[in-house]
Amino acid sequence: MRNKTFRFSSIIEWGTLLLSTLLVCFFLVVVLWEIISKGSAVISWDFVTKVPSDGMTRGGIITPIIGTVLLTLITSIFAIPFGVCCAIYLQEYAEDSWLTRTIRASIRNLSGVPSIIYGLFGLALFVQALQFGTSLVAAGLTLGLLSLPYIITTTEEALMRIPNSTREAALAVGATKFETIKDVIIPSAMSGILTGVVLTLSRAAGETAPILFTGAAFYINGTSGFINQEFMALPYHLYMLSTQHQSIEEVRPIAYGTALVLIIVVFLLNLTAFYIRYKYRKNEN
Template structure:
C-alpha cells in the first residue's frame, strides 16, 4: 500500500493538470480560430464605427495601457514601501500579525467591492467624477495587497547572512536594504508587480463604476475624463450590444487582443524570473 500511495498521488496530480491544460487549450483554440479573422492593422489602429459594428479598438487599447500605468504608479511605490517596512523594520508583534492577516484578507475581497469603494471614495467623496484617474486609483487599491504580499515574499528569500554581512562592513540598516537587499530581491519584486498588473488589466467590475465608457471619440483622453478599456469593450460587445450576432467576430478579436496583452505581461514576468535564476549564482 505504501508503494501505491506515491503512484496514486502522482497520478491524481497528472490527471488534474491534464484536465486543466486540456480545457485551457480548447478555450485558446476557440478564441484563436474565431478571433483571428477579425485581427488586422485596421482593427488595432482605428476607431469603432457604425455603432460598434465595424472599425477597430484603438481607444480601448490606449485606455487599457493608460489605466495599467496609473495603477502601477499608484500602487507600486506604496506597496513596496509597506512590504519593506513589514519585513525589515517592524517587530514581530500581534499588531504586525494583524496587519499581515488584514492584507491577505483584502486580497480575497471580490473586485466589485473595490469598484463600489472606489465609487464612494474617489468618484463621489473626493469629487474626481467618473474618470481615468478614479479607475486607476481604484485598481491601485485592488492591487496593493498582492504587491505587498509578493514583495514581502521576495524580501524573505534573501538570507539574513546577506544583511549581516552588509552591517558587518559598516553599512547602516537603510544602506544594507538599499544597496544589498533590494537589488537581490528586485527580480522577485518585479515578477510579482507585473503579474499583479496583468490581473488588473483584465478587470471589469472596478472600472465599471469608476470611469469606463462604452464609446468615446478621444483616443488619448485625459485623467479627469471617461475612457474605453478592452475588458469592458469585450463585455459590451458580448452581452449588451443591440446586434450581438453581427459584432460577435469583433468580440472574439477583442478577446484575443486582451489575451495577448495579458500573455505579454505574464511572459515578461517569466522572463525576469528566468534571467534571475540564470544569473543568480554569479550575482552572489
C-alpha cells in the first residue's frame, strides 16, 4: 500500500513539473513567434545601419545599437573589476563573522531591488550630486550598480565550488595566499565567473528603468558617441515606440524589428556565456 501511494505521489509530482514546463514553453514560443514573424519583415541592412529619421518613423536603429554597445561597455568597466574583487575578498580573505554574513545578506537583498529604484538612485547620485548630468556615463554607472550584486554573487559561488584541498595543495608547495588565488583559484573558477558576468551584462543591456532617468533620449538626430551626452538605447527606443510615440500604429513595425534585434543581441550574449562555460570545462577535463 505504501509503495502504491509513493508511486502515485511521484506521478503527480512528475506530471505537475511537466505541465508547468510545457506551459512556460508554450507562452515563450507564442511571444517569440509574435516578435519574429512581425519583426523579420522589417529587418534589413538599411534598418540596422541607418540612423532614425522623421521622428523615428523612418530610417534604421544604428544609433540605439551604438548607444547600447557603449552603455554595456561602461557597465562592464565599472562593475566587473569591483564585483570580482569584492567576491574574492568575501570568499578568500574575510573571516566568517556577523559582519561578513550581514554584507552577504545585504548583497543578496540588493539583487531583489526593483531596477527603477536603481534609476532613481542613479539620478540622485550621478546626475545631480556628482553633476554628470543626463549622460551615457551616468546611465552606465547606474547599470553598473545594478549589476554588482549579481556579479558578486555568481563570482563568490564559482569560488566556493573550488575544493579547499586545491588551496591547501598550492600553499603546501610554497605559494603565497595571493599567488594561490591568482594562479590556481581564479583560473579554476574562471568558467563560472565569466558565465555569470556575461549573463549579468545581457540582463543589463535589456534594462529600461535605470536609464530612463539618467541619460536615455527619445530621439537623437545622427549618432552620439560622447560619454557626457545623452544617448539612444535599444530597450528605451523600443519602449518609446511601443507606448509613447505620437504615431504608434505607424511605427509598430519598427518596434517589432527593434524588439527582434534586442532579442538577438541578448541571445548572442547568452550564447557567448554557454560557449565560455563549455570551453573552460573542456580545458579542465
